Amino acid sequence: MEQTLIIVKPDGVARGLIGEVIRRFEARGLRIAKLSLVDAPKETVESHYDEHRSKPFFADVVAYLTSGPIAVMAVEGPNAVTACRAMMGATNPADAAPGTIRGDFALSLEENVVHGSADPESAHRELGIWFP
Numbered sequence: 205m206e207q208t209l210i211i212v213k214p215d216g217v218a219r220g221l222i223g224e225v226i227r228r229f230e231a232r233g234l235r236i237a238k239l240s241l242v243d244a245p246k247e248t249v250e251s252h253y254d255e256h257r258s259k260p261f262f263a264d265v266v267a268y269l270t271s272g273p274i275a276v277m278a279v280e281g282p283n284a285v286t287a288c289r290a291m292m293g294a295t296n297p298a299d300a301a302p303g304t305i306r307g308d309f310a311l312s313l314e315e316n317v318v319h320g321s322a323d324p325e326s327a328h329r330e331l332g333i334w335f336p
């Protein structure tokens with residue numbers, strides 16, 4: 205069994221998409237192992253996006269993730285990391301296939317509804333940040 209860290213970002217929460225995101229993962233056969241609705245501290249989001257510290261969009265993505273409540277969850281199942289990434293679709297919703305979360309619910313790269321860990325190592329690190 206594998207766990208991955210999924211976040212419904214502030215735009216997703218504000219638009220009432222928490223249930224839709226969870227429904228899709230559960231329908232696939234994945235289990236919501238942990239779930240928390242939080243106003244994330246800036247420092248937590250900064251360490252979550254540590255790999256992007258030097259990127260030009262870092263300040264903006266941190267501001268976005270702290271702009272409202274987010275739903276943070278550990279999603280569990282066989283190959284949960286890869287399965288969730290595939291169900292999320294491409295980072296830029298313009299490239300995300302219909303049928304994916306971003307392909308069905310987002311149009312903007314900055315506000316793309318969900319986060320999902322990129323690989324098992326990232327999942328382990330991110331789960332440790334949000335569920336210490």
Ligand code: CDP
Pocket residue numbers: 261264265294295313314315316318319320322
């Ligand atoms: O979220 P994902 O792992 O698919 O993409 P990422 O490359 O790890 O980027 C993290 C997040 O930063 C994205 O989901 C976008 O919300 C944001 N981002 C952005 O605003 N502008 C970019 N050029 C790249 C990413």
Ligand code: MG
Pocket residue numbers: 322
């Ligand atoms: Mg990423």
